Amino acid sequence: MSTLTTNYLTPTGREEAWRFTPLKRLKGLHETQTDIADRISLTAGALPHGVTVTHVATGEQSPISATDDVVVQRVRAIAHVVTLVTIAADSVIDAPITLMRTPSGSPEASRTVIRAGNHSKATVVVENVGSGTLAEEIEIILEPGAQLKFITLQEWANDAVHLGKHHAIIGRDASFTSVVITVGGSLVRLLPTVEYSGPGASAELFGLYFAGSGQYLEHRIHVDHNVGQSKSRVNYKGALSGDGAHTVWIGDVFIRAAAEGTDTYELNRNLLLSDGARADSVPNLEIETGEIVGAGHASTTGRFDDEQLFYLESRGIPATEAKRLVIRGFFLEILSKIGIEAIEERIMNRIDGELASVVIA
C-alpha cells in the first residue's frame, strides 16, 4: 500500500475533488471543528449460514487502502469500532445479506469492512434510509475467485447528508459487481472505487440516480487498473427533474504501466426532464501502457428523444405516460442488475412518485 500525502485540512471548494460539491450543505461533515459521533449505525438482518457480522476495535482492522479524501480520513480517526462482515471461503449464499442503516440524525461516522472469502459467492445489500448525517467508509476485500454483488441503496429522506467511500480490492480471478442506487438525500457524495490485487479480476460498476428539485447527488468513480489482465465496466444512468436538481458523475479510470491486457469501458447517460436541472459528467481515462485489450468511454446528457415519444403517442399513449414509460425503460437496464424483485419494485415506485410530483418538460 502506498501512502499518499494528506494535509488533513478542511476543503475549501477549490480542490479538484470538491469543486462541484456545495460545501455549505454538508452539515459540517468536512470541517474539523464539527462534533461527529462514533456510532455503529448498521444492523444486520437474519444472517445466512456462512456469514458473520462482528464489531472489532479499529486496531484489529486497520484500513487496507490509501485515501486522500479528507472526510474518509476523519472517519478513520473517529471510528473506534469497525463493523466486520465476513463471508466464509467456498460458501455460496443465495439469500442477500442485508445491512440496515439506522441513523441518529446527528453527524456520525461509520466504518465497515466486508471480506469475501476464497471462491465464495454472495450478495450484500446496504440500505440507507431516514434523516441521516453520515460520513462513512466501506472497504471490500475479494479474495481469489470470490464473486460479490454489493448493492447500496440511498433511499434517504430528503434532508439527509451522506458522504461515503466504497472501496473494493479485487483478488485474482474474483469478480465484483456493485449497484449504487441514489434516489434520496439532500446531498449525497459517494466514491465507488476499485483496485485489483491479482490478474483475471473484473469489476462491473452500475449506478442509477434520480435528482429531484434541490437535490445534489455526486458519484465519483475511480477504477485503478494496477495489475495486468483486469477488466472493468462502468455504467451509470441518471435523471434529473426540477429546479436546482444537480448531479455530478466523475469516471476516473487509470491504466498503469503494469496493467497490460486491461479491458475497460465506462458509460454515463443523463436524462434532463425539466429546465433548471444540471448534470455534470466527466469521464477521464489515463493510459500508461498501449498493451491493452480495450479502453473507452462515453457520456451523454440530453432530453427526451422526440422520436421515441412520437412513436408511443402515435399508439394512443398520452404524453405523460409515454414519458414515464421511456424513463422506466431507461432505468430498467440498471435496475435489473439488482436481481431482487422487491427492491427493484420499491425503487421504481419511488421514482414514479417523484415523477408524479413534478411537471415533466
Added chain:
Amino acid sequence: MSTLEIKNLQVAVDTEEGLKQILRGVDLTINSGETHAIMGPNGSGKSTLAYSIAGHPKYNITGGSVTLDGQDVLAMSVDERARAGLFLAMQYPVEVPGVSVSNFLRTSVTAIRGEAPKVRSWVGEVKEAMAALSMDPAFAERNVNEGFSGGEKKRHEILQMELLKPKIAILDETDSGLDVDALRVVSEGVNRIKENSDLGVMLITHYTRILRYIKPDFVHVFSAGRIVEAGGPELANKLEENGYAEYVTA
C-alpha cells in the same frame, strides 16, 4: 363507416435556410373499406403527408384541413389522433429501450380502448395475432424494435394495427427493405385485417411490388408535394412500365 378527408393540405418544415414548403395543396378522401395507393418518387412529400396526418411535431401545417368523420384532426394531439382511429405504420419504427413489446402493446391497447383488456382473453388475442404473422411468442419479451430485423419491425407494426383496430391506417413504405417472404407475410396480414373489418388504407409506396399483394381501389401519383394524377389500379401498371419520369420534370 368512416371518412378521412384531406383538403388543400399545405405543410412546411424548418430548415437551416428557413421554412421549406413540402406539401402544396393535397386533396384526398379515404372512406372505410377503400385502399388508396399513394405512389411517387423519393422526395415528393409522401412521408410528410403520412407524418403530418399523424401529428409529428416536425411538420408545420401552413394551410388546409384534415378531418376524420368531421372532427378536426389537426387540432388533436398525437395520442388523441390515435384514439380517434388513425394509425401510422412507420417506415422506420423507433427503438424504445427497456420497454418490452408486451408492455407496450398492453399500454397502447389500454389507451385506445379506454380500459385494460381482460388478462385471459388478451393473452390469447396477442398470441393469435402473432401466430398469424408468423412471429415467435418470445418476441413479446424483447424491447420495442431493439435489434429487430427489417421484417420483424414491419410485422410488429402490422401486429399493432391488428390489435389497435384503427378506422383508417396509413402504411408508410411498409414494403421497403422487405424480402419477398416478409413482404408476403406482411401483405397477407394487411389483407386479413381488411377482410375482417372495414379498415380504410392509405398505402404509401415507391414501388409497384407491394400492389401485387395488396390490391388498391385507387392509385394517386404524388409529385412535388401534391397529387398530380389519380386513377384506378391500371395507373399502377402504367407507372411500372414508364416510371415517374413524366411527372418529375414538371
